[in-house]
Amino acid sequence: MTVAGAGEQPVKLDTFPRLLLAHARERGERPAIREKDLGIWQSWTWAEAAREVRAIACGLAELGFKRGDRLGIIGDNRPRLYWSMCAAQMLGGIPVPMYQDAVAQEMVFVLQDAGIHIAVVEDQEQVDKLIEVKDQCPELQHIIYDDPRGLRHYTQTFLHGLDEVVAAGRIHDQNQPDFIEQEVALGRAEDTAIMLYTSGTTGKPKGVCQTHGALIAAARGGCAFDGLNETDEVLSYLPMAWVGDNLFSYAQALVAGFTVNCPESGDTVMTDMREIGPTMYFAPPRVFENMLTQVMIRMEDAGALKRRMFHYFMEVARRCGADILDGKPVPFADRLRYALGEVLVYGPLRNVLGMSRIRVAYTAGAAIGPDLFRFYRSIGINLKQFYGQTETCAYVCLQPDRQIKFDSVGPPAPGVEVKIADNGEILVRGPMLLKEYYKRPDATAEAIDAEGYFKTGDAGFIDEDGHLKIIDRAKDVGRLKNGAMFAPNYIENKLKFFPYIKEAVAFGHDREMVCAFINIDMGAVGNWAERRGIPYAGYTDLAGKPEVYQLIQECVEKVNAELAHDAMVAATQVHRFLILHKELDPDDDELTRTRKVRRGFIAEKYAVLIDALYGGKASQYIETEVKFEDGRKGKVAAELVIRDVKTFPAVQGRAA
Amino acid sequence: MARKIGEVILDLRHISLSFGGVKALTDISFDVREHEIRAIIGPNGAGKSSMLNVINGVYRPQQGEIIFQGEHRKDMDTHAAAAAGIARTFQNIALFKGMTVLDNLMTGRNLKMRCNFLQHALWWGPAQREELEHRRKVEEIIDFLEIEHIRKTPVGRLPYGLQKRVELGRALAAEPKMLLLDEPMAGMNVEEKQDMCRFILDVNDQFGTTIVLIEHDMGVVMDISDRVVVLDYGRKIADGTPDEVKNDPEVIAAYLGTQH
Numbered sequence: 072m073t074v075a076g077a078g079e080q081p082v083k084l085d086t087f088p089r090l091l092l093a094h095a096r097e098r099g100e101r102p103a104i105r106e107k108d109l110g111i112w113q114s115w116t117w118a119e120a121a122r123e124v125r126a127i128a129c130g131l132a133e134l135g136f137k138r139g140d141r142l143g144i145i146g147d148n149r150p151r152l153y154w155s156m157c158a159a160q161m162l163g164g165i166p167v168p169m170y171q172d173a174v175a176q177e178m179v180f181v182l183q184d185a186g187i188h189i190a191v192v193e194d195q196e197q198v199d200k201l202i203e204v205k206d207q208c209p210e211l212q213h214i215i216y217d218d219p220r221g222l223r224h225y226t227q228t229f230l231h232g233l234d235e236v237v238a239a240g241r242i243h244d245q246n247q248p249d250f251i252e253q254e255v256a257l258g259r260a261e262d263t264a265i266m267l268y269t270s271g272t273t274g275k276p277k278g279v280c281q282t283h284g285a286l287i288a289a290a291r292g293g294c295a296f297d298g299l300n301e302t303d304e305v306l307s308y309l310p311m312a313w314v315g316d317n318l319f320s321y322a323q324a325l326v327a328g329f330t331v332n333c334p335e336s337g338d339t340v341m342t343d344m345r346e347i348g349p350t351m352y353f354a355p356p357r358v359f360e361n362m363l364t365q366v367m368i369r370m371e372d373a374g375a376l377k378r379r380m381f382h383y384f385m386e387v388a389r390r391c392g393a394d395i396l397d398g399k400p401v402p403f404a405d406r407l408r409y410a411l412g413e414v415l416v417y418g419p420l421r422n423v424l425g426m427s428r429i430r431v432a433y434t435a436g437a438a439i440g441p442d443l444f445r446f447y448r449s450i451g452i453n454l455k456q457f458y459g460q461t462e463t464c465a466y467v468c469l470q471p472d473r474q475i476k477f478d479s480v481g482p483p484a485p486g487v488e489v490k491i492a493d494n495g496e497i498l499v500r501g502p503m504l505l506k507e508y509y510k511r512p513d514a515t516a517e518a519i520d521a522e523g524y525f526k527t528g529d530a531g532f533i534d535e536d537g538h539l540k541i542i543d544r545a546k547d548v549g550r551l552k553n554g555a556m557f558a559p560n561y562i563e564n565k566l567k568f569f570p571y572i573k574e575a576v577a578f579g580h581d582r583e584m585v586c587a588f589i590n591i592d593m594g595a596v597g598n599w600a601e602r603r604g605i606p607y608a609g610y611t612d613l614a615g616k617p618e619v620y621q622l623i624q625e626c627v628e629k630v631n632a633e634l635a636h637d638a639m640v641a642a643t644q645v646h647r648f649l650i651l652h653k654e655l656d657p658d659d660d661e662l663t664r665t666r667k668v669r670r671g672f673i674a675e676k677y678a679v680l681i682d683a684l685y686g687g688k689a690s691q692y693i694e695t696e697v698k699f700e701d702g703r704k705g706k707v708a709a710e711l712v713i714r715d716v717k718t719f720p721a722v723q724g725r726a727a
Numbered sequence: 728m729a730r731k732i733g734e735v736i737l738d739l740r741h742i743s744l745s746f747g748g749v750k751a752l753t754d755i756s757f758d759v760r761e762h763e764i765r766a767i768i769g770p771n772g773a774g775k776s777s778m779l780n781v782i783n784g785v786y787r788p789q790q791g792e793i794i795f796q797g798e799h800r801k802d803m804d805t806h807a808a809a810a811a812g813i814a815r816t817f818q819n820i821a822l823f824k825g826m827t828v829l830d831n832l833m834t835g836r837n838l839k840m841r842c843n844f845l846q847h848a849l850w851w852g853p854a855q856r857e858e859l860e861h862r863r864k865v866e867e868i869i870d871f872l873e874i875e876h877i878r879k880t881p882v883g884r885l886p887y888g889l890q891k892r893v894e895l896g897r898a899l900a901a902e903p904k905m906l907l908l909d910e911p912m913a914g915m916n917v918e919e920k921q922d923m924c925r926f927i928l929d930v931n932d933q934f935g936t937t938i939v940l941i942e943h944d945m946g947v948v949m950d951i952s953d954r955v956v957v958l959d960y961g962r963k964i965a966d967g968t969p970d971e972v973k974n975d976p977e978v979i980a981a982y983l984g985t986q987h
């Protein structure tokens with residue numbers, strides 16, 4: 072398998088620094104990375120990027136960074152942070168990106184566990200956080216910042232501007248011109264390239280060590296599979312600490328040589344996307360969902376003619392759009408209608424979404440609603456699901472073109488073996504597996520079995536076409552008192568497919584029935600309320616409105632009706648629910664940083680609500696402490712209403 | 728703080744202003760030093776906004792003298808004030824609601840435009856270069872105030888807190904020496920106030936802009952200002968550092984009422 076010019080190189084391109092230097096030689100003038108600064112897109116070519124990385128690497132060496140050291144990286148997706156990552160790898164070090172929105176105390180664990188001496192951070196905000204916890208992290212010796220704004224009066228000697236580091240690096244490079252080449256030559260494919268901390272749905276986070284070899288294997292596989300090459304463009308806007316960003320914006324970019332675009336700020340992603348027009352795009356389902364919600368809200372406010380046109384052609388697209396994309400036979404009349412719709416609706420809509428040039432879009436991380444998935448495919452966006460974890464470089468299964476199924480994640484990707492254990496757990500083996508958990512041989516031994524299979528912790532099965540279907544986290548699958556299988560995620564996902572429901576937590580293990588907490592979607596429900604002239608003062612107030620309860624109750628009943636159709640889960644219809652008085656938030660430890668529900672924690676924190684749900688009460692008073700982004704605390708209190716929901720008898724005959 | 732407070736840049740002497748029989752300001756004298764943050768406080772109707780209007784020439788005082796950068800004047804003229812580097816924001820936002828944030832900020836550059844109408848209409852040669860230069864300056868302000876995401880949004884569609892920030896940006900676009908802020912934090916929530924405080928301090932710190940502000944939130948005033956002047960019923964009742972003013976019995980009386 073050859074990939075984008077990487078095949079015929081005499082030197083083995085088996086580490087990221089070697090890949091970077093090769094691109095600088097072969098396509099030195101092509102853009103490697105872009106960033107919008109003062110409203111204008113600035114680009115750096117591969118040759119320029121290589122020079123910058125080299126200077127940063129030398130600068131880090133000046134500060135005493137050595138082979139095997141860990142380099143902390145905290146901030147939004149900025150070119151210089153990606154370069155710092157590569158610079159650390161050049162010296163044989165290990166970059167450790169951290170979630171930039173974590174509060175200082177959450178960073179302490181990673182800083183201590185990884186034993187970080189030097190951290191490169193984006194700006195004053197991150198510098199302040201590190202200064203706050205520096206006493207708890209005695210090993211932290213240097214903090215390097217990218218953006219000097221607001222830091223003029225900081226006098227701490229351990230603070231360095233990245234500009235100074237680069238300047239020192241350039242001098243170092245002049246004095247020892249062979250230094251970098253020697254360091255790069257020492258790198259081996261089996262060296263750890265990066266440490267990514269797992270989100271820690273349970274227990275303390277673990278540092279996953281991924282080698283150059285593993286990441287490059289996953290990136291090569293992915294690029295070859297979907298034909299990604301140097302002409303592609305990607306927008307990097309997801310946290311650098313997340314494995315997906317590392318694969319798409321770093322590993323694949325360095326393998327295929329395509330251009331990475333860094334948005335101006337987190338708030339401008341939509342605008343930046345429209346300006347750049349990426350050809351490859353990744354987003355978790357929630358982002359696709361938000362975009363669709365935005366479109367729908369704006370359509371509701373549009374004129375009657377536009378609205379009718381939109382709904383008519385969306386109906387056409389629903390009927391035949393996905394089939395046209397998959398190359399299946401479609402009646403001529405529908406093809407004609409679709410072509411007209413393409414001109415009037417789909418094309419302009421893709422343009423508004425910044426998706427005009429998309430060749431392939433991916434989603435993963437959570438189940439995507441079939442309607443949502445179908446919507447994007449039907450307007451001509453080649454949206455695919457994939458499956459993977461931090462431990463597998465986000466590379467296990469990929470949906471091939473024209474074989475897209477809404478409820479599976481596709482067959483195993485090239486080079487990957489997938490096996491289902493007796494208890495239903497998915498096991499995987501291949502070159503992309505983690506080397507180890509950092510300083511946790513016990514956890515490593517537990518995760519990888521004797522035959523070299525990694526235990527994913529997900530439950531699933533392989534269908535008749537060889538595609539993998541995921542049901543739930545293996546450990547979350549429980550049983551009701553009457554013995555029926557209870558897969559909470561499955562129910563929650565069905566609930567979350569409604570635009571009005573942002574988050575749901577279902578309970579039922581060892582109980583006689585299923586009950587649920589609901590978080591409403593402030594945007595969608597807020598808009599719904601405004602159009603009906605229902606006044607509200609904020610989340611808590613809106614969540615408690617009887618009209619909103621009625622709306623959510625209808626959603627829950629629809630889910631129950633769907634559940635009743637499937638004999639496997641018909642017993643787990645939702646009997647009672649309540650709408651929480653606050654949004655579940657990672658700052659309050661209720662969600663992980665990747666926004667997965669921390670079930671156990673929530674069950675403990677809101678035990679009184681669960682008791683009320685199962686105790687048959689009609690309402691329950693609760694007072695909760697909330698943490699604000701700046702670390703201050705406040706209280707939210709409310710009397711929560713609990714509603715009973717209609718359930719349906721199981722429909723026989725369609726059981727799988 | 729490394730910021731150095733300099734010489735007196737604005738000196739107001741014995742200012743009196745009345746509208747017909749109503750005395751808005753009576754014999755008020757105070758000064759503003761270069762690079763400082765000077766607050767004017769006082770209960771409703773104390774004459775704070777009138778004071779700002781005197782400084783930038785909207786009102787002409789019947790008595791008194793204004794010395795700005797060593798130049799003695801009987802009163803200010805709005806154009807002269809703007810040309811001399813005094814910019815201001817208003818209590819009730821004065822922006823072009825239908826125009827984008829970017830265009831509103833560009834209007835703030837008005838006084839700095841050198842080419843004539845025709846040249847700009849043709850957008851040719853020097854006019855083009857000039858506009859690019861102004862645009863760069865405006866982009867720096869957008870970056871400074873962290874409003875990149877609303878660059879192309881019409882101001883009327885923005886929430887109140889952001890409009891206030893845009894107005895500050897519009898004033899900053901004129902690259903003023905002195906910035907007059909009329910209740911920059913009125914009607915904001917705690918978080919918005921914190922943001923605004925940070926921006927005001929940053930403006931003062933990074934550009935060295937002298938700031939005169941009116942504010943009702945005592946916490947804010949005491950936190951960010953170097954010196955405070957207190958007005959009550961058009962008279963000056965106190966003048967000094969926040970600590971001095973806070974403990975002044977007359978100020979306490981004006982705010983809390985006297986014991987009878």
